[in-house]
Amino acid sequence: MRGSPEYQASLLIRKLFREGSKKIERTDPTHQHYQKLSSYNTADTYKNTLINLIYFAKDNWKIKDCTKINSDVIEDYLYEKIDSGISQQYLERLSSAIGKFEIALKQFMREEIGENRHYDFSIRFAIVNEARRTGMVVDNYHNRAYKNPQQLIDSLSNPLHKIAAFVEYEGGARISATTLIKLDQLLGYSVDPIIGIERGLIMTREKGGIRKEVMVSIETYDQLKRHVDVNGLFKIDRQQYMKDIRDTCKRLDIKPEGSHGLRWSYAKRRMMEYSRAGYTYEQSLQAVSWEMKHNRANITEHYLGG
Template sequence: MRGSVYYQTAQLTKVIFKEGIKKEQRINPKYPYYQCVTSYKTMETYRSVWNNFGHYLKEHWNIKDFEQVTSEHVEAYFEYKIEYYPSKQYLEKLSSALGKLEIALNKFSMQKYTQGVEYNFDARQQKLNNARKLKHVADGYHNRVYYMPDSIINNLISDKHKLAARIQLEGGARCEGVAFIKKNQLMGIKIDKITNQKVGILSTKEKGGKVGDIFLNITTYQALIQYLDIYGNFKLDYQKYANDIRNACSILNIKTEGTHGFRWTFAQNRVRAYQEAGYSYEQSLQGVSWEMKHYRASITEHYCA
């Protein structure tokens, strides 16, 4: 599908929005208007989410075609939305909107091709259920720090997943920051002014299109260089990565906090490093907030509570 995000969501809206259709035609699979939307206000809400999702895909995955969306992208989108402790109602809205996007894409594909592509975004509901269960929403608080991160990483099956986890743990990257890495993101080696140690610099583009450098241990940085020299780029399958982490935590009898647990652990470790370098607690929070591509120190305080 070609065109801007807004054009594509407009085309998908035409497929699923049917004004004046009776309820029986919307809930009965034998009718062609099954699962369609009849309310202008509801459709407007759904399309707003689709637009936001489309911009996210373009900025973080370099995907400009809604037909290329997979369950992996939906799951990653939920992950970064959950980071800011959204309300349960907001996450439920996201889940509903992405569910309708799945239906719209399936209908669009059936109309466009002789044999349509089948889309399945069940990951959205799984993420919503987990967020409710683990209280990763505004009506609850849950500390997601891994207290044995090295043990978890050592128990990962995939070497690629071990490297991704190291990047998240040492640099504080979100999952989308390690989902796809190219050679031109390697920025060389310099001295970290906080620890006075040599670090490798990796430039990442994450939530909201924010670009910034993350610092990696030299060993991790060299391992990344070696991987890129062999394969040309570093690309993750999010679901496989998350499953590997889940299995490693199960082996160690540790509660899994997903990929984001490494970012939480980074935040606490980095705040301590700032304080050991002579910065006040408030200065440490602000410094780490900037490193994590936030603006307000209060965001980092969530990770340290």
């Protein structure tokens, strides 16, 4: 499909919208209006979500044709939104819109291209459930940085989880970048130009295969390197990692904010480091945004409120 994200989203919404269709028709698998939209407001809301998603795919995955969006893009998009500090209600609305996106794509490919292409965005259900269960989203916005991240990490039960948590807290890495690290991603040591201290460099694999560097303490880097030298790679189970954080928070009587609460803590600490180095607020915000692999500074600003 060609055209701007706005144009592509409009074409797909036209496949879904049927003015005046009744609920009994939209829920009847045998009716021609099955799974359609009848509300202008809902259609407009979903259209805006699709536009945002298509821009995300274009900016981060170099996908300009929305018919080429797959479940990997959907997963990345939802986790990016969760990272920005959205509410549970908003995440659920995004999931619903993505469900309609899947339906519209199938219909468009069938009717306009003559192809029964398979799309499966069911990963959205697992992400929403995980976000609810682990406290990654809440009913209202609040500051999610841990007051004492060092205590939390030191208290984790699994030593490997401690390493992953330090990579998130010290380097601002996403959880997806910490669950699997290979030897070729360990790049040695370099001086952090902002604080003037030697740090360990890790190459993380980000959206669309893009590689970026994060800096961690020498202690964390050396622990990670020793593990990889012995075992060939560093690998942890994401669900067990999240459970360890959740259980540890309960044991310490602190509010669980998931592993991404460590990224919030990173953002706050890193902003202060840039400030001490003489950077303005705007310069610091943009720099930290790039370090956290955000394309827009206003996303990182969510981490600083409250």
